[in-house]
Amino acid sequence: MDQNSLPPIQTTARDDAVLKALVGFVRAEALQPGGRLPTERILAERLKVSRNTVREALTRWEGLGLVERRQGSGTYLKAAVSPDMLHLPLTLAGGNDFTSLMQTLEIRRALEAEAAALCAERASPANIAEIERKLDIMEQAFRTLDGMSSEEDWEFHQAIYRVSGNPLFEQIIAAMHELFHRFWEHPLGVRDFGHASFPYHRTIYECIAARDPRGARAEALKLIATVEDDLKRGAAKLKLRT
Amino acid sequence: MDQNSLPPIQTTARDDAVLKALVGFVRAEALQPGGRLPTERILAERLKVSRNTVREALTRWEGLGLVERRQGSGTYLKAAVSPDMLHLPLTLAGGNDFTSLMQTLEIRRALEAEAAALCAERASPANIAEIERKLDIMEQAFRTLDGMSSEEDWEFHQAIYRVSGNPLFEQIIAAMHELFHRFWEHPLGVRDFGHASFPYHRTIYECIAARDPRGARAEALKLIATVEDDLKRGAAKLKLRT
DNA sequence: ATGGTCCAATGGTCCAACCAATTTCTGCAC
DNA sequence: GTGCAGAAATTGGTTGGACCATTGGACCAT
Numbered sequence: 254m255d256q257n258s259l260p261p262i263q264t265t266a267r268d269d270a271v272l273k274a275l276v277g278f279v280r281a282e283a284l285q286p287g288g289r290l291p292t293e294r295i296l297a298e299r300l301k302v303s304r305n306t307v308r309e310a311l312t313r314w315e316g317l318g319l320v321e322r323r324q325g326s327g328t329y330l331k332a333a334v335s336p337d338m339l340h341l342p343l344t345l346a347g348g349n350d351f352t353s354l355m356q357t358l359e360i361r362r363a364l365e366a367e368a369a370a371l372c373a374e375r376a377s378p379a380n381i382a383e384i385e386r387k388l389d390i391m392e393q394a395f396r397t398l399d400g401m402s403s404e405e406d407w408e409f410h411q412a413i414y415r416v417s418g419n420p421l422f423e424q425i426i427a428a429m430h431e432l433f434h435r436f437w438e439h440p441l442g443v444r445d446f447g448h449a450s451f452p453y454h455r456t457i458y459e460c461i462a463a464r465d466p467r468g469a470r471a472e473a474l475k476l477i478a479t480v481e482d483d484l485k486r487g488a489a490k491l492k493l494r495t
Numbered sequence: 496m497d498q499n500s501l502p503p504i505q506t507t508a509r510d511d512a513v514l515k516a517l518v519g520f521v522r523a524e525a526l527q528p529g530g531r532l533p534t535e536r537i538l539a540e541r542l543k544v545s546r547n548t549v550r551e552a553l554t555r556w557e558g559l560g561l562v563e564r565r566q567g568s569g570t571y572l573k574a575a576v577s578p579d580m581l582h583l584p585l586t587l588a589g590g591n592d593f594t595s596l597m598q599t600l601e602i603r604r605a606l607e608a609e610a611a612a613l614c615a616e617r618a619s620p621a622n623i624a625e626i627e628r629k630l631d632i633m634e635q636a637f638r639t640l641d642g643m644s645s646e647e648d649w650e651f652h653q654a655i656y657r658v659s660g661n662p663l664f665e666q667i668i669a670a671m672h673e674l675f676h677r678f679w680e681h682p683l684g685v686r687d688f689g690h691a692s693f694p695y696h697r698t699i700y701e702c703i704a705a706r707d708p709r710g711a712r713a714e715a716l717k718l719i720a721t722v723e724d725d726l727k728r729g730a731a732k733l734k735l736r737t
Numbered sequence: 738a739t740g741g742t743c744c745a746a747t748g749g750t751c752c753a754a755c756c757a758a759t760t761t762c763t764g765c766a767c
Numbered sequence: 768g769t770g771c772a773g774a775a776a777t778t779g780g781t782t783g784g785a786c787c788a789t790t791g792g793a794c795c796a797t
Contacts, residue, residue: 267781292747303782305547308748309554316555317584324748325790332586341670342559343583356661363609367601419598421585425667428583509750534778545751550779566779567759 267302271310274300279334290320290328317342343428351488357429358484362477364422365410369457369473370466371417380416381462387412388458392451401447409454413461446487449479509544513552516542521576532562532570559584585670593730599671600726604719606664607652611711613659615703622658623704629654630700634693643689651696655703688729691721 275290284290293311297304311328314320317340322328376384387409394402407430414423453476460468517532526532535553539546553570556562559582564570618626629651636644649672656665695718702710 294747305783306781309550309780311748312551312554313558316558316582317586319586322748323790324788325746327747327790334586338586340558341583341585341667343585343666343670356663359609359613359661360606360663360667363605364602367605371601419601421598421602424585425583425602428585536778547752548750551749553779564779565759566757567777569759569778 267306268310268313271296271300271302271307272314273336275310275314276334276336276338279330280336284330286330286332288330290330292327351484354484355481358477358481360429361426362474364426365477366470366473368414368417368419368422369461369469371419371422372413373461373464373466373469375418376416376461376464384409384412384416384458384461388454391454395451401451406447406454413457416461446483447480449483450476453479509548510552510555513538513542513544513549514556517552517556518576518578521572522578526572528572528574530572532572534569593726596726597723600719600723602671603668604716606668607719608712608715610656610659610661610664611699611703611715612708613661613664614655615706615708615711617660618658618703618706626651626654626658626700626703630696633696637693643693648689648696655699658703688725689722691725692718695721 275296278284278291282288290296291299293304293307296307300307311320311322315322319330319332319334320328321331372380372384387405391402391405391409394405411423411427414426417423453472456472457469457476460466460472517538520526520533524530532538533541535546535549538549542549553562553564557564561572561574561576562570563573614622614626629647633644633647633651636647653665653669656668659665695714698714699711699718702708702714
């Protein structure tokens with residue numbers, strides 16, 4: 254017998270019930286990300302639970318990044334919610350060491366290549382125009398600053414993830430982006446970090462515009478490879494462990 | 496001016512401070528997963544904060560899967576913690592609908608192929624033997640049950656992720672496994688769901704044993720393709736939306 | 738317009754108590 | 768002594784009420 258057929262009963266689950274009610278509220282009110290939730294006091298009164306219970310529920314959602322609380326202002330929705338949401342709380346020991354960054358890059362390589370390929374398959378003309386716009390901005394920033402601008406670079410890649418049609422790509426990479434961002438600003442002592450990756454942004458775009466999934470995948474892999482090289486050069490310079 | 500040069504100041508962060516102190520405690524006591532944390536009341540007293548604040552902090556950790564609370568018993572550590580942890584709270588609108596499962600598969604395709612390739616590069620003889628053992632068990636289960644056994648199948652793939660040398664693969668896929676598991680037991684009305692994927696498990700293993708990254712990647716892609724086919728067949732049968 | 742002051746709303750913290758589940762102890766029967 | 772039922776202590780869960788800190792808008796003086 255599958256032990257899943259007899260799940261443990263839940264005798265008390267006030268805060269979970271609160272969250273369920275909140276999901277209902279968000280849907281009933283068609284609340285969009287950025288919208289404001291009822292105040293804690295109102296929720297407590299309406300749901301007939303203590304304000305503390307409401308707070309515990311909201312704390313959970315806050316930890317999951319679904320909601321943002323601003324003292325003196327209110328509680329705001331940060332992401333879309335649905336009744337059958339699944340939360341994947343990944344917690345990984347992330348450091349600034351070479352190994353962690355390399356591992357992050359391996360994940361990014363896998364996802365970036367796949368996303369680029371899917372993007373090339375599915376992009377509409379409007380999508381392609383949007384990506385080109387982001388590319389132009391990035392290239393402009395590159396010339397102005399004489400180097401990679403992490404902000405504009407990120408926007409470009411994000412556009413590709415979005416157009417891939419699979420929101421999971423954007424979510425996973427966005428979550429890891431913070432980890433990556435940390436060291437992006439401190440290029441391990443390597444001058445011109447990311448310079449080598451610059452030309453591949455355009456080649457990726459061209460493959461997408463040409464609806465060439467295989468090419469897009471190949472160019473994406475090349476781009477990641479240049480970043481890996483930069484990383485290795487930095488590691489060698491700092492004599493970090495491999 | 497770079498807007499990062501004036502980051503918002505942090506005036507109060509009691510519960511965050513509690514978590515930081517808790518990290519220190521875990522490390523000082525060399526607390527292992529499964530170990531028991533101090534009582535909420537004791538923590539409140541020691542840290543000179545209200546029990547409510549302690550509870551908010553623990554609620555966050557609980558939501559992140561780091562800790563488990565058992566009423567009447569205590570609070571127990573569920574995973575290792577470190578000062579520089581990174582949390583990726585992925586929330587995906589995951590249902591049993593065709594679209595969600597297909598998107599999950601696209602992620603799995605990206606990661607599975609990369610992991611198989613890395614595994615083929617890095618596997619030690621002992622690793623290879625371990626994977627073969629898992630493969631034998633899976634094949635045995637297949638013959639006995641006359642069908643795929645999700646449990647043994649999962650163990651096989653997990654072994655590959657582990658040997659890939661990058662713990663992120665295992666963590667991400669493991670988190671998504673629950674989503675996949677849901678419908679794995681209810682194969683959308685498709686008889687012999689997963690049957691077609693069976694032979695590729697051995698071909699993947701053989702490529703790994705032969706230290707053939709390209710082959711391993713190719714076979715992994717074939718395996719996922721068969722699952723996608725099964726999924727599409729099920730969707731067509733159930734007239735689900737694409 | 739600009740800046741300052743006040744004030745109501747809102748999240749953050751605290752306290753003291755009680756409830757509910759669990760564990761531990763106690764004492765009785767055998 | 769052993770075993771077990773019930774009491775007692777422990778521990779997380781909930782409640783209600785209070786106060787603090789921050790926010791943002793209204794109002795006012797310059």
